[in-house]
Amino acid sequence: MTTADPAPVRRKTLRKRLTDSRAVQLIILTIGVFILWGIISAVIERPDRYLPSPLTTLISSADLLEKGVLISFYSDTLTRLVIGSIVGLLMGIPFGLILGLNRTIADMFYPLMNFFQSVSGIAIFPIIVIWFGNSSTTVMIVILYTSFFPIAFNVLSGVRSVPMRYISAARTMGASRFQIIRDVLLPGAMPSVAIGSRLSIGFAWRAVIAGEMLAGQAGLGNMIFAGQELDNTAQIILGMALIGFTWILLDHFLLRPLESDTIERWGLVTR
Amino acid sequence: MTGEAKLIVQGLSHHYPDEYTGESVHALDNIDLKIYENEFVAIVGPSGCGKTTFLNIIAGLLPYREGRAMVDGVDIKGPGPDRGVVFQEHAILPWRTVSRNIGHGLELRRTPKAETQRRVQEYVDLVGLSGFEDRYPHELSGGMKQRVAVARTLCADPVIMLMDEPFAAVDAQTRITLQDELNRVVMATEKTILFITHSVEEAAFLGDRCIVFSRRPGRIKSEIKIDIPRAERQWKDMVNNSKFTDARDEILGLVRSEVTSNDDG
Ligand SMILES: Nc1ncnc2c1ncn2[C@@H]1O[C@H](COP(=O)(O)OP(=O)(O)OP(=O)(O)O)[C@@H](O)[C@H]1O
Numbered sequence A: 001m002t003t004a005d006p007a008p009v010r011r012k013t014l015r016k017r018l019t020d021s022r023a024v025q026l027i028i029l030t031i032g033v034f035i036l037w038g039i040i041s042a043v044i045e046r047p048d049r050y051l052p053s054p055l056t057t058l059i060s061s062a063d064l065l066e067k068g069v070l071i072s073f074y075s076d077t078l079t080r081l082v083i084g085s086i087v088g089l090l091m092g093i094p095f096g097l098i099l100g101l102n103r104t105i106a107d108m109f110y111p112l113m114n115f116f117q118s119v120s121g122i123a124i125f126p127i128i129v130i131w132f133g134n135s136s137t138t139v140m141i142v143i144l145y146t147s148f149f150p151i152a153f154n155v156l157s158g159v160r161s162v163p164m165r166y167i168s169a170a171r172t173m174g175a176s177r178f179q180i181i182r183d184v185l186l187p188g189a190m191p192s193v194a195i196g197s198r199l200s201i202g203f204a205w206r207a208v209i210a211g212e213m214l215a216g217q218a219g220l221g222n223m224i225f226a227g228q229e230l231d232n233t234a235q236i237i238l239g240m241a242l243i244g245f246t247w248i249l250l251d252h253f254l255l256r257p258l259e260s261d262t263i264e265r266w267g268l269v270t271r
Numbered sequence B: 001m002t003g004e005a006k007l008i009v010q011g012l013s014h015h016y017p018d019e020y021t022g023e024s025v026h027a028l029d030n031i032d033l034k035i036y037e038n039e040f041v042a043i044v045g046p047s048g049c050g051k052t053t054f055l056n057i058i059a060g061l062l063p064y065r066e067g068r069a070m071v072d073g074v075d076i077k078g079p080g081p082d083r084g085v086v087f088q089e090h091a092i093l094p095w096r097t098v099s100r101n102i103g104h105g106l107e108l109r110r111t112p113k114a115e116t117q118r119r120v121q122e123y124v125d126l127v128g129l130s131g132f133e134d135r136y137p138h139e140l141s142g143g144m145k146q147r148v149a150v151a152r153t154l155c156a157d158p159v160i161m162l163m164d165e166p167f168a169a170v171d172a173q174t175r176i177t178l179q180d181e182l183n184r185v186v187m188a189t190e191k192t193i194l195f196i197t198h199s200v201e202e203a204a205f206l207g208d209r210c211i212v213f214s215r216r217p218g219r220i221k222s223e224i225k226i227d228i229p230r231a232e233r234q235w236k237d238m239v240n241n242s243k244f245t246d247a248r249d250e251i252l253g254l255v256r257s258e259v260t261s262n263d264d265g
């Protein structure tokens, strides 16, 4: 038995090696965006109102940082995201599993799930405010609601899509129903759990920001909103940048590795 | 063949209900078959004649109502570890390594770890996968995956091993290697095997007995004994073995007549 030879190692030129690296690409891209931003800001009229320069934004952030507002807003938002999406996943995963394992229950719940899936987090906002007021609870409920459906649907279809022959094979080895769930259906649904989690957390992240804006709760969403009222464009840009960067970091260091550690190793998802 | 019958099938028929037309598909008709200990029985027949149906009933994956099927004298009522199945498509689990796939059957029975490890290693070596124990299936070639599937079934030590076109999905060269290897493995483990195939050559090469199914509804059309000791069954010798070539040609004739009679029907 022979395995395929590894691809021959070729010497790379220094330039090639530098541009090959993802980190370097990212840095170049970032610098490019900043330069473009700086140029636009320099040529337009009244940049402090329409597009403050990177430097102005930085100074304004230092100001907010010094007052302690930035840290406090940022941690409020992150806390909501973490708690909201974890609870959402903890509810959505078992729910999706139960539906995936039982066709009768799934058929019963499906129309209801499909209905609520179409009613976005923003659309339920007014009624939640009527019930719970402009409170942190309202924001949490909206995050939870938003993150629940993507994961539940993905887990449901993940369990369903496990090939029948894997289940048959386990049955012929004498596996009990519990053993089939543990050894076949759960691991088989893992790709969908990972994909669904990432979707859910992405949705939750948007819901936090929108929720904070609408419910006027301290946090990044609120910071952006307040920036408009205070005519502080730099604060708005800072808030937007933090939202985007937080997602990129979260995705890069937590969500993607989670996916690749299990799924790519099994060869279930090929990129 | 001496010894006791491991598998006994009596008057087994099967109809698939058709939900749309209300008519039923008559897949198997009145099958009688006995397979004895350490016997290798190959079934060939035209496509759609009911071979997989037959195997699925024996495996316990398909409930039956007409006739009887028994393993070791006990009526088949569902799947069980006394019957191991090697499926046509790779049915080894992608999220388990080679050794964890092979040991899965023992794990399901809560066999002690040390015992499982020893047995797994034995079968890893037997099918020539040493060094690949910790690989995942997607890192293996098609032939290697089927070796894992065979080892997994053997390792669970079934009374009878059921194989449904296990080598149909691999290339011709690998197929020949796998057939030679299966012979060696059967010799080493003294297993009782029911083997389904499209390939007449494969049936004649592997089977102690070859059962030819008629076109649907599948009936036993004829039965050919291939009296060649297992030790002599290697491709490099078999091509010149007249017992093999005679049996192959006879089976081929029987299968051909089934297929041609199928043309106008
Ligand atoms: N679940 C099913 N419902 C209805 N009819 C079925 C079902 N499974 C198989 N059949 C029909 O029963 C007949 C026998 O099918 P089977 O799969 O046993 O054939 P086979 O001999 O294994 O064919 P092949 O050599 O192509 O694998 C076919 O006509 C098929 O269409």
Ligand SMILES: [Mg+2]
Binding pocket: B051, B052, B053
């Ligand atoms: Mg078949």
